[in-house]
Amino acid sequence: ALAARGGSVEKGAFKxxxxxxxxxxxxxxxxxxxxxxSKLASGQLLTAAE
Numbered sequence: 743a744l745a746a747r748g749g750s751v752e753k754g755a756f757k758x759x760x761x762x763x764x765x766x767x768x769x770x771x772x773x774x775x776x777x778x779x780s781k782l783a784s785g786q787l788l789t790a791a792e
Contacts, residue, residue, distance in 0.1 A: 762784070763783070764776045764777075764779045764783060765780050
């Protein structure tokens with residue numbers, strides 16, 4: 743399987759292919775709570791004191 747495949751490891755940092763963890767499936771994308779979590783995580787949602 744994969745262990746038998748050859749190749750080399752790059753020296754760059756690992757990067758997750760998931761851009762927004764909170765919106766990874768249709769149920770999460772339909773959720774107002776998950777939309778708020780996504781905005782909070784990305785810094786798009788400011789609190790009233792700011």
